[in-house]
Amino acid sequence: xxxxxxxxPRPESNLNAMHKEVMMTYCFESRHQxxxxxxxxxxxVLTNQxxxxxxxxxxxxxxxxxxxxxxxxxxxxRVLLRNRDQTRVVMILGPAGVGKTTTMQKMLLDxxxxxxxxxxxxxxxxxxxxxILLEQEMSLEDFILMQHGHFTSESLAVILQxxxxxxxxxxxxxxxxxxxxxxxxxxxxTKPNQPVPVPVLFTSLVxxxxxxxxxxxxxxxxxxxxxxxxxxxxxxxxxxxFSPPQRKAYFDQVFTDPKNAxxxxxxxxxxxxxxxLCGHPIFCWIMCFLLKERLETGDDLPETLTQxxxxxxxxxxxxxxxEEGRARDLVLGLGKMATHSLSNSQLLSQKDLADSGLQQFxxxxxxxxxxxxxxxxxxxxxxxxxxxxxxxxxxxxxxYYLDITWSGGESVEExxxxxxxxxxxxxxxxxxxSDAEQRKPLEGIVGEFSKxxxxxxxxxxxxxxxxxxxxxxxxRPLSYYRLLHQSQNPALVKEISDSLAxxxxxxxxxLSAWDSAALNYVVVCCGGRDELHLHSSVSLTGEMTLxxxxxxxxxxxxxxxxxxxxxxxxxxxxxxxxxxxxxxxDLSYNRAMGDSGAKALFGGLRDCSLxxxxxxxxxxxxxxxxxxxxxxxxxxxxxxxxDLRSNELQDEGLIQLCGGLRSPHCKLQELRLQDSGLTHLSxxxxxxxxxDESSTLATLVLDGNxxxxxxxxxxxxxxxxxxxxxxxxxxxxxxxxxxCCEGLAVALLSEGCSLTELNxxxxxxxxxxxxxxxxxxxxxxxxxxxxxxxxCQLSEVSFRELGGVLRSGNSRLTALDVGxxxxxxxxxxxxxxxxxxxxCQLEHxxxxxxxxxxxxxxxxxxxxxxxTSLKTLVLKNNILTDASVPxxxxxxxxxxxxxKINLQYNDFSEDVFExxxxxxxxxx
Numbered sequence: 001x002x003x004x005x006x007x008x009p010r011p012e013s014n015l016n017a018m019h020k021e022v023m024m025t026y027c028f029e030s031r032h033q034x035x036x037x038x039x040x041x042x043x044x045v046l047t048n049q050x051x052x053x054x055x056x057x058x059x060x061x062x063x064x065x066x067x068x069x070x071x072x073x074x075x076x077x078r079v080l081l082r083n084r085d086q087t088r089v090v091m092i093l094g095p096a097g098v099g100k101t102t103t104m105q106k107m108l109l110d111x112x113x114x115x116x117x118x119x120x121x122x123x124x125x126x127x128x129x130x131x132i133l134l135e136q137e138m139s140l141e142d143f144i145l146m147q148h149g150h151f152t153s154e155s156l157a158v159i160l161q162x163x164x165x166x167x168x169x170x171x172x173x174x175x176x177x178x179x180x181x182x183x184x185x186x187x188x189x190t191k192p193n194q195p196v197p198v199p200v201l202f203t204s205l206v207x208x209x210x211x212x213x214x215x216x217x218x219x220x221x222x223x224x225x226x227x228x229x230x231x232x233x234x235x236x237x238x239x240x241x242f243s244p245p246q247r248k249a250y251f252d253q254v255f256t257d258p259k260n261a262x263x264x265x266x267x268x269x270x271x272x273x274x275x276x277l278c279g280h281p282i283f284c285w286i287m288c289f290l291l292k293e294r295l296e297t298g299d300d301l302p303e304t305l306t307q308x309x310x311x312x313x314x315x316x317x318x319x320x321x322x323e324e325g326r327a328r329d330l331v332l333g334l335g336k337m338a339t340h341s342l343s344n345s346q347l348l349s350q351k352d353l354a355d356s357g358l359q360q361f362x363x364x365x366x367x368x369x370x371x372x373x374x375x376x377x378x379x380x381x382x383x384x385x386x387x388x389x390x391x392x393x394x395x396x397x398x399x400y401y402l403d404i405t406w407s408g409g410e411s412v413e414e415x416x417x418x419x420x421x422x423x424x425x426x427x428x429x430x431x432x433x434s435d436a437e438q439r440k441p442l443e444g445i446v447g448e449f450s451k452x453x454x455x456x457x458x459x460x461x462x463x464x465x466x467x468x469x470x471x472x473x474x475x476r477p478l479s480y481y482r483l484l485h486q487s488q489n490p491a492l493v494k495e496i497s498d499s500l501a502x503x504x505x506x507x508x509x510x511l512s513a514w515d516s517a518a519l520n521y522v523v524v525c526c527g528g529r530d531e532l533h534l535h536s537s538v539s540l541t542g543e544m545t546l547x548x549x550x551x552x553x554x555x556x557x558x559x560x561x562x563x564x565x566x567x568x569x570x571x572x573x574x575x576x577x578x579x580x581x582x583x584x585x586d587l588s589y590n591r592a593m594g595d596s597g598a599k600a601l602f603g604g605l606r607d608c609s610l611x612x613x614x615x616x617x618x619x620x621x622x623x624x625x626x627x628x629x630x631x632x633x634x635x636x637x638x639x640x641x642x643d644l645r646s647n648e649l650q651d652e653g654l655i656q657l658c659g660g661l662r663s664p665h666c667k668l669q670e671l672r673l674q675d676s677g678l679t680h681l682s683x684x685x686x687x688x689x690x691x692d693e694s695s696t697l698a699t700l701v702l703d704g705n706x707x708x709x710x711x712x713x714x715x716x717x718x719x720x721x722x723x724x725x726x727x728x729x730x731x732x733x734x735x736x737x738x739x740c741c742e743g744l745a746v747a748l749l750s751e752g753c754s755l756t757e758l759n760x761x762x763x764x765x766x767x768x769x770x771x772x773x774x775x776x777x778x779x780x781x782x783x784x785x786x787x788x789x790x791x792c793q794l795s796e797v798s799f800r801e802l803g804g805v806l807r808s809g810n811s812r813l814t815a816l817d818v819g820x821x822x823x824x825x826x827x828x829x830x831x832x833x834x835x836x837x838x839x840c841q842l843e844h845x846x847x848x849x850x851x852x853x854x855x856x857x858x859x860x861x862x863x864x865x866x867x868t869s870l871k872t873l874v875l876k877n878n879i880l881t882d883a884s885v886p887x888x889x890x891x892x893x894x895x896x897x898x899x900k901i902n903l904q905y906n907d908f909s910e911d912v913f914e915x916x917x918x919x920x921x922x923x924x
Contacts (some may be wrong), residue, residue, distance in 0.1 A: 329360070500522060645673060817845075
C-alpha cells in the first residue's frame with residue numbers, strides 16, 4: 001500500500017504561533033532530579049540530552065514489502081496521516097522508566113520548534129494524573145481551556161472545526177485506567193460543547209464520536225490498560241529503550257571522564273546486560289549515579305539487581321544523615337504505602353501518606369527521592385506515586401524482612417500469593433536480601449532484618465526449586481534459577497545439587513539473557529555438568545553465549561540442538577572448546593550456522609580435546625570443508641566422530657574434506673554424510689583417503705546420496721584392502737542395483753575385509769543381487785554380523801537363500817532386517833525354519849510389513865520354541881489379528897531369550913489389550 005503523500009503545511013496563523021510558543025514551556029511531568037528517579041523529561045529535552053530510543057511497531061512492513069525506517073517520527077507520520085477522515089489512535093507502549101514521557105516531551109518540543117509533525121496545526125498535550133481530580137462534568141471546550149488557558153472560547157471553537165489538523169497527546173494511561181470502562185456508542189459525547197463526565201469525554205474522543213478525524217497519541221505501560229479500546233482499531237508502537245550503542249552514547253554523555261565512561265559501560269554490559277531493565281534510560285541513570293560514586297570511592301561495584309537498589313538507597317540515606325530509628329520508620333512507611341498502592345490506585349493521597357506513618361517526612365526532600373509529589377505538599381489535593389514499580393517492590397521486600405508483625409503474610413508463599421499478578425521483581429529482591437553481604441549497606445542504616453524470615457526464604461527457595469524440577473516445563477526451574485542467582489548463595493545451590501543434577505540435563509528453549517546468566521550461575525555452583533542440553537533455545541545471541549561460557553567450559557557434553565546461534569556465539573563457542581573440558585558438541589539443526597558460523601567455530605577446534613562433533617542440518621556448504629579438513633589434519637586433534645548429514649557439501653566439499661582424512665594425524669573413526677548431495681564422482685577420492693594404512697575410519701554413512709554402482713565399485717576396492725579399518729558401511733537409498741553386488745561379494749570374502757555391518761536398504765538389488773551377496777555369508781571367513789536389506793524388491797527366492805545362510809553353521813549374522821519386502825507367509829517360512837535350526841545365531845530379526853497373517857502362527861511358534869538366541873523380533877505393520885494374540889503372548893512369556901517383540905500397527909482391536917498387558921516384553 002503506497003503511503004499517503006502529506007499536503008504541505010498551511011501558513012501559520014497568529015493563534016498557531018502563540019500556541020507553539022506556549023508549548024515550548026509545557027511540561028508533562030515536573031519533578032526534581034534524584035538518584036532513583038532520574039532527570040525530569042523537560043530537563044532532558046531542553047538541555048539536548050535526549051537520545052532517540054529503539055522502537056518496534058505492530059506493522060513494520062509496507063504494502064510493497066519494503067521495511068520502513070524504524071524511527072518513531074516516521075512511524076507516526078505514516079500512521080497518523082493515513083485515512084485522515086477517520087480518528088486515528090496510536091498507543092505508545094513500554095514499561096515504567098523506558099522513556100515514554102520524555103519521548104512525548106521531545107516530540108511536543110520539536111513540533112513547537114517546527115521540526116516534526118508540521119501537518120498538525122495544533123497539538124494538545126495532557127497528563128492523565130491531572131485528570132484524576134476532575135470529578136465534575138465538562139465539555140471538551142471547557143476541558144481544553146482548563147488545561148490550556150491561552151485560548152479564548154471563540155478561538156477554540158474555530159480550531160475544533162478542523163479535527164484533521166489536531167493531535168491530542170495523553171500521557172500515563174495506567175494512572176487513569178481504573179476510571180475508564182467500555183462505553184456504548186449511544187452514551188458517547190458527539191459535540192465539543194456537550195458536558196459529560198471526563199472519562200466519557202476521553203472515550204468519546206478515542207472512539208471517534210467526538211471530533212471524528214482527529215489524531216490521538218496515548219502512552220501506557222502495557223496492553224492491559226487497553227480493555228476499553230477492545231472494539232476499535234488502533235496501532236501501537238513499543239518503546240524498547242536503549243540499544244547497546246545507545247547505552248554507550250548515554251554513558252559517554254553522563255560521565256565527564258571518557259575512561260570512566262568506558263569502564264562503567266563495559267561493567268554494566270557484562271554484569272547487568274542480561275536484565276531487560278538495562279535498556280531503560282532510568283536504570284542507566286541509576287547505574288551511572290551509582291558507578292560514578294563507587295569508582296570515585298573504590299568501593300565494590302554491584303553485581304545483582306538487589307545490590308543496585310540497596311547501594312543506591314543506602315547512598316540516599318547517608319546523604320540525608322538519618323538516624324537509624326527514623327530511617328527504619330521511613331522504610332516501613334514506604335513499604336506499607338507500596339503495598340497499599342498495588343491493590344488501589346497508583347496515585348496516593350495525603351490520607352494514604354498519613355496511614356502509612358509518613359506524615360513526619362512530608363516536607364522533607366528525602367521523600368521525593370522515592371516518591372513523585374504531584375502538587376503542593378501542603379495542599380490536601382497533593383497526590384503521590386512511587387518513582388517506579390521496581391522501587392515500590394523493593395520497599396515491599398524490605399518491609400517483609402523488617403516488620404514481622406506486618407500483615408503481608410507470615411510466609412513467602414503467602415506474600416507472593418497475595419500479590420501475584422501485581423509484582424514482577426518482589427521475589428528477586430526477597431532472594432537478594434536474604435544474602436547478608438547484599439543487604440549489609442542498608443542493614444547498618446535501618447537495623448537488623450528478621451533472621452526467621454531470612455531462613456524461611458532460604459527454605460522456601462530450596463523446596464520450590466526442587467519441586468519445580470519435577471515439572472516437564474523448563475520455564476519453572478529457570479524462574480528459580482534466577483532467584484538462586486540473585487541470592488548469591490553457592491552453599492544453597494550445592495545443598496540441592498543432587499536434584500539440580502537431574503534438572504540441568506533438561507531441555508531449555510526460549511532462554512532469555514537473564515536465564516542464561518542464571519543457568520550459568522547454577523551450573524558453576526554445581527561444579528559443572530556431564531551434559532548440558534539447550535534444546536531449541538531460540539536466538540542464542542552472542543551476549544547470551546558469553547554469559548554461558550563458564551558453564552559451557554565445565555560441561556563435558558554440550559547439546560545446542562536447534563538453537564539459532566549468532567555468528568558471535570560460534571566465536572565464543574570456539575574459545576569454550578579450545579579452553580574447556582568439552583568432549584562432545586552437538587549443534588544439530590542450527591540451520592542458520594552456514595559457512596560463516598562454521599568458520600568461526602572451526603577456528604577453536606585445531607587444538608582441543610573435542611572428540612565428537614555433530615553438525616547435521618546446519619546449512620553448511622563446500623566452502624567450509626577446507627577449514628574442517630585443516631582441523632582433522634592437526635597433530636593435536638582428538639576428533640573421533642563427525643556428523644555432517646543433511647548439508648549440501650556436494651562432491652567439491654567431500655573432496656576437500658578428504659585432504660584431512662588422508663592426514664596421518666587424523667583420528668576420525670565415524671563419518672556421517674547422509675543427504676550431502678554426493679555422487680559417484682567423489683567416491684574415488686574418498687576411497688583413496690580411507691584406504692590409507694594410517695586411516696582409523698571404522699564407520700561410514702552415505703545414506704541418501706547418489707553413490708550409484710560406480711561409486712560403490714570404488715568403495716568395494718577399499719573393503720578388499722588389508723589396510724582399511726572400515727567396519728560399518730551404510731548405503732541406504734544410494735541408487736544401487738544388483739550390478740554392485742558381485743564386487744561386494746568378492747570384497748566380503750577377501751582376507752583383508754573387516755566389515756561387520758552393511759546397510760543396503762531402499763536400493764533396487766532384487767533377488768539377483770541378494771543371491772550374490774549370500775554366497776560369501778556362508779563362509780567362516782566372512783566377518784559380516786549385521787545386514788539390512790529393507791525394501792530391496794526381494795521375493796521368496798531371496799528369503800530362501802537367506803534362510804540357508806542362517807542354517808549353514810558358518811554365518812556370523814546376528815542381526816537381519818528384511819522388512820518392506822512383500823513375501824507373505826510363504827517367504828517368511830524360510831526364516832522361521834532357520835530360527836528353529838540350532839546353527840542360527842540371530843539375535844535380532846526385523847520383518848516389518850511383509851504381509852504376515854495369522855496363517856504364519858504355527859511357523860512362528862515352532863521357531864520361537866526351538867530358538868535359543870533371538871532377543872528382539874519386529875513384526876509391526878503386518879496383518880496379524882486378535883486370533884493370534886493369546887498364542888503369541890504365551891510364546892513370549894515362555895521364551896527365555898526374547899526380550900522384546902514389536903507388534904505395533906497390526907489388525908488388533910482394543911479387546912486384546914488386556915492380554916498384551918500380561919507381558920511386559922510386548923510393544924503393541
